[in-house]
Amino acid sequence: MTILPRQRLAIIGSGIGGLALAVALSKLGLDETLEIDVYESTAKLAPVGAGISIWPRAWDILRKMGLEKALSERSPPSASVSPGQKVSGFSYRKSDQKQGVPIVEVKLPCGPRAFHRADIQEVFLNHTSSLIRFHFCHRLKKYNKTSNGIELTFYNGKNLTCDLLIGADGINSTVRNLFLADENGNVECSRPKWTGTVAYRSLIEAEDVRKVNPQHPALEKYMVYCGKNKHIVMYPIMQGRYINTIQFVTDPTKEGTYISTTGAVVDLSEDDIPTMYSGWEDDAQCIIKLVAKPSKWAIQTVDTLDKYASECVVLLGDAAHGMAPHLGNGAAQAIEDAYVFANLIAAAHGQGRTYWDTKRITDAYNLVRQPFGNFVVDATRQQGRRYDLNTPALQAVNEGDFIPPCELADLGRSIEKGWEWTWNTLVTGDLERALAVL
Numbered sequence: 001m002t003i004l005p006r007q008r009l010a011i012i013g014s015g016i017g018g019l020a021l022a023v024a025l026s027k028l029g030l031d032e033t034l035e036i037d038v039y040e041s042t043a044k045l046a047p048v049g050a051g052i053s054i055w056p057r058a059w060d061i062l063r064k065m066g067l068e069k070a071l072s073e074r075s076p077p078s079a080s081v082s083p084g085q086k087v088s089g090f091s092y093r094k095s096d097q098k099q100g101v102p103i104v105e106v107k108l109p110c111g112p113r114a115f116h117r118a119d120i121q122e123v124f125l126n127h128t129s130s131l132i133r134f135h136f137c138h139r140l141k142k143y144n145k146t147s148n149g150i151e152l153t154f155y156n157g158k159n160l161t162c163d164l165l166i167g168a169d170g171i172n173s174t175v176r177n178l179f180l181a182d183e184n185g186n187v188e189c190s191r192p193k194w195t196g197t198v199a200y201r202s203l204i205e206a207e208d209v210r211k212v213n214p215q216h217p218a219l220e221k222y223m224v225y226c227g228k229n230k231h232i233v234m235y236p237i238m239q240g241r242y243i244n245t246i247q248f249v250t251d252p253t254k255e256g257t258y259i260s261t262t263g264a265v266v267d268l269s270e271d272d273i274p275t276m277y278s279g280w281e282d283d284a285q286c287i288i289k290l291v292a293k294p295s296k297w298a299i300q301t302v303d304t305l306d307k308y309a310s311e312c313v314v315l316l317g318d319a320a321h322g323m324a325p326h327l328g329n330g331a332a333q334a335i336e337d338a339y340v341f342a343n344l345i346a347a348a349h350g351q352g353r354t355y356w357d358t359k360r361i362t363d364a365y366n367l368v369r370q371p372f373g374n375f376v377v378d379a380t381r382q383q384g385r386r387y388d389l390n391t392p393a394l395q396a397v398n399e400g401d402f403i404p405p406c407e408l409a410d411l412g413r414s415i416e417k418g419w420e421w422t423w424n425t426l427v428t429g430d431l432e433r434a435l436a437v438l
């Protein structure tokens with residue numbers, strides 16, 4: 001029997017995607033047969049951001065990875081549902097008027113799951129094999145393909161080599177820049193573009209909301225308050241102790257432009273958030289008044305890529321498909337990438353196999369992940385336009401305008417339809433297709 005040399009996997013980035021891959025590889029026992037190293041630019045794991053929602057499609061993967069119990073302990077209580085039944089997922093309202101009106105109540109086949117990002121990271125870390133090595137303060141500068149593998153150069157002066165490089169380094173991915181330069185010489189299309197949207201994210205103590213309005217619906221469920229070029233998303237996290245709140249404000253004329261920031265913007269001195277929502281219904285305004293020190297994010301996306309992987313370099317998560325957050329799916333897609341990729345490695349490296357053909361693995365990964373990731377990038381963009389009353393049918397609507405009930409019902413149906421793939425589909429079919437071509 002041929003003994004394979006231990007292949008060296010380098011994962012760049014320990015965000016949700018990099019950690020999900022570390023867990024998936026651990027659960028498949030690949031920590032014992034491969035040399036796996038995670039290189040992270042920061043000095044420690046930093047839970048950037050606030051709430052993360054996970055929908056049934058990604059939850060199915062987390063369950064398969066054995067994380068259900070640990071994550072459930074950290075997610076707010078959600079209704080248990082019998083097969084065939086549905087529970088309330090989100091309430092959408094037209095709220096840019098004094099008396100808001102319902103748009104649609106989207107129902108899900110299971111209770112929604114909302115987490116603090118730090119909780120997800122902690123669970124992922126707890127389920128990562130101790131054989132996987134983490135290296136902090138390692139910011140990748142460049143890579144070169146050599147006859148001995150891929151040579152990695154870090155800003156801290158270290159040079160290391162791997163056989164398979166996974167870029168899980170987020171929306172401003174260095175690996176993507178180098179990958180695209182290698183593939184087609186076009187680095188410009190790697191540069192994230194601004195969607196014209198800024199998001200103000202904060203956590204509000206549920207107790208504070210209760211004091212103002214003990215019946216506030218966001219204490220119990222997901223609320224989306226919609227208006228022209230603005231919307232607010234609110235939902236309970238951490239066993240209902242906090243309300244995750246995100247206000248989105250969009251200038252559609254700025255979509256596709258470039259900004260110099262790398263994501264979070266700290267300077268809020270010019271921003272008068274309450275004024276932006278003056279005239280909105282009370283339930284929206286009362287939360288806005290409780291927002292203190294939000295983090296401000298410029299929502300950027302990356303042009304969809306023709307490939308997510310090539311021979312021995314793989315892009316995963318935001319590095320492959322940086323998307324707007326209007327379907328709460330960026331982290332979920334990173335988890336899907338990780339799960340599919342880890343299973344392909346496991347199959348290629350399984351017992352009795354005597355080859356390690358990275359091209360076959362990356363071709364199979366491209367086959368299923370590139371079309372699906374790109375589909376989600378577009379789906380999130382369309383969904384954001386619906387929340388902002390910016391669909392073609394509503395172009396002429398101004399803030400606070402009356403919209404006839406039949407038009408709101410059409411909008412509601414398209415919002416509902418925009419969500420359906422997150423609970424009507426599973427990644428299993430795609431994984432089987434990918435495994436079949438391996």
Ligand SMILES: Cc1cc2nc3c(=O)[nH]c(=O)nc-3n(C[C@H](O)[C@H](O)[C@H](O)COP(=O)(O)OP(=O)(O)OC[C@H]3O[C@@H](n4cnc5c(N)ncnc54)[C@H](O)[C@@H]3O)c2cc1C
Pocket residue numbers: 012013014015016017018039040041042049051052053054138139140141168169170171172173174175199201246297299316317318319325327328329330331332333334
């Ligand atoms: C307002 C908002 C709300 C969101 N809500 C949701 C939600 O509800 N559900 C959901 O699924 N998603 C949501 N997302 C999206 C989600 O946060 C991202 O898609 C997800 O975190 C991407 O994970 P990632 O691992 O690909 O990248 P990141 O989490 O960005 O991780 C990248 C890591 O790589 C490191 N790194 C970067 N460059 C280098 C380098 N050169 N060398 C070494 N390390 C490097 C970084 O320090 C970081 O740790 C939201 C996003 C926003 C902005």
